[in-house]
Amino acid sequence: MPFPTPFIQRMQQQLGNDFAAFEQALHTDAPVSIRLNPFKWKEIPPLEPVPWASGAFYLPERPAFTPDPLFHAGAYYVQEASSMFLEQAIRQHLPGREAVIALDLCGAPGGKSTHLTSILPPESLLVSNEVIKSRTNILAENIQKWGSPCNVVSQNDPRDFSRLPRFFDLVVVDAPCSGEGLFRRDPTAANEWSDANVKLCSERQRRILADIWDSLKPGGLLVYSTCTYSPQENEENLTWLRHHYQAEVLPLEVEESWGISEAEIEGVKGYRFYPHKSRGEGFFMAVVRKTAEEGSTERVGGKNKGGKKKKAVFSEAPKAIQNLLQEWVQSSDAWEYVQHNEQLSVLPGRWMPEIEALYQNLRISYAGTPLAEIKQKNLNPLPSLALSTILRPEAHAVVEVDLETAQRFLRREDVLPDGAPEGWVLLQYRGLGLGWIKRIKHRANNYWPKEWRIRMELNPASYQPVI
CATH class of the missing domain: 3.10.450.720 (Nuclear Transport Factor 2; Chain: A,)
Structure with missing residues (x-):
């Protein structure tokens, strides 16, 4: 697939002698990776680990995830490996901290939110936000499947958070971008790319940062990331943030073997993932601290009109x-x-x-x-x-079901497994709660949500477990 000429020219200048290897990598298959839910799945699979994230693994090839009941039960999340680098920002700059209030501002479909739920200090509260309603529904589904009781899902424009000044200890902004890092797996991103769109994305990213800044407590952390290679959308935005606000850019310790490139413009350090150097898609991340001199560090509960x-x-x-x-x-x-x-x-x-x-x-x-x-x-x-x-499964009538029954349940078909008593019954698959049926005499109603149901035809005989 040909890539836009202006993009190629800029990357030649940006990478120099590395460009040939980069271009070759764009024509290879993207790696596939998953991250286990540490609250649900303890068994370690015999797979290659993602080195910068705990409980994360590369798969040898991309399987069909939809037929796997464990996927729907929240045992693991399918997430691009580079974006799991978020864990290093949390581990290195929130170590040993008390519970915090965190915001994943651009949260859908839920990769970073489920990851944050797994690695934030215990009892932390995570607000996962998405501005588009349909994507908010997907975000809410994935958060519920992950199973944490300390989550809030919202649907708001970034400017709405100005009503909550000095509210969050941590804000993660995985900003909408030109998508250059996804070119090899998403031809649409390459077809829609233009210099004008890069400029538009950069302006929108600055608006997002400006809109959310007041809601971050002085002393709090902001993690900024994109899936693009453009300095205009990455380092230049952080330089702008530092010039206009009291922002201190924080370094991260990175193992040389990870293949992550450190970039710096005017003292602003960011971390880049190139597909010819690290095993993941194109990605950029930087960590910023809001300096305490900006004001009181006391949390403000929100403004009420009048x-x-x-x-x-x-x-x-x-x-x-x-x-x-x-x-x-x-x-x-x-x-x-x-x-x-x-x-x-x-x-x-x-x-x-x-x-x-x-x-x-x-x-x-x-x-x-x-x-x-x-x-x-x-x-x-x-x-x-x-x-x-x-x-508490023991507080309910529980029936462990086999693969075929679990798949039929997820398709929202009528299932009545052997041993199911009258009334509400919790179905489990491989020890994990899946959903509810209600037996009424010789039939049972399926309470798996309609909007979550599997729509594809399934063949249990051809199913290969992911973990």
């Missing part, structure tokens, strides 16, 4: 219902059991004021773990409970 106190978003779940819900999840004094409209959820108690502020200032899709919905005075357990890491 200074009036807003009505609380949540009400405490009735005591009898709380007692039941406490049996459904792993016991902890850390949880708050709340009701929002007809939905009952468990939320991390230490962050209740902050979660209230998020709901009062942003468009929130969901928070914590939605446990059940009230239907005609009955409690119907929700899919997120079946997939949650705080689920």
Whole structure:
């Protein structure tokens, strides 16, 4: 596939003698990698590890992930290896820290959000945001499958976060970009590329950084990344940020064997992934600290228009219902059991004021773990409970199912496995919660969400497990 001539000319200048190897790499197959969910899957597969990320592995070839029930159960996430370098920013600059509030600003489809959930200090609260509604739905699906109770999913423009000044300890901006790093696996990105689009992306990235800056606490970290090689979208944007705001660019320790290139413009250090040097796609990342001199480091809970106190978003779940819900999840004094409209959820108690502020200032899709919905005075357990890491399986009727039954369930077909009693039944596959059926005499209703269902035809006989 031919690449745009101006792109080739710029990369020749940018890489010099390395360009021939770079161009050759663009015509090879992109590596495939997965990252295990440390809260759900402990077994280490016999695969080559991704060196800069824990629990991450390269696959020898790209399998079909859709037929794998473990993929839908959140046992692993399919993520491009270079973007997992985010872990180094967290490990090196948030080591031994107390729980934080973090924002993944451009979160869909969920790779960095699920990764952050795995590596942030315990009990941290992660807000995963996406501005486009359809992509927010995909983000919410992947976060729920990962199973953490300390997540909030929102759908907002970056400027909306100005209502929450000095709110976040960490902001990750995986900025929309010209997509040069994806050329070899996405021909559309190459066809849509132009110098004008690079300039447009750079301007949009600066607006995003400016819009989100006030919501970062002084002393907090901002991780900026793109999947492009363009200095205009990378180092030049960070130089602009440093000139206009109190921003300190932080270095990272990088093993030479990883093949990552350190780039620097006017003292701004960034880290580049080229496909001929490191085993991954094109990627750029840099870490910035907001200097404490900008103001108080005290967290601000959000601005209310007119200074009036807003009505609380949540009400405490009735005591009898709380007692039941406490049996459904792993016991902890850390949880708050709340009701929002007809939905009952468990939320991390230490962050209740902050979660209230998020709901009062942003468009929130969901928070914590939605446990059940009230239907005609009955409690119907929700899919997120079946997939949650705080689920207590022993509090429910559980049936372990085979591959064929699991696949049929994920296609939202009617399944009635042997041993399923009357009422609500939790289906498990290889020990992981998958979803709910409700047996009514000689049939059972399938409660796997319609929008999550597998639409392709499946053949269990040809299935090869991924892990």
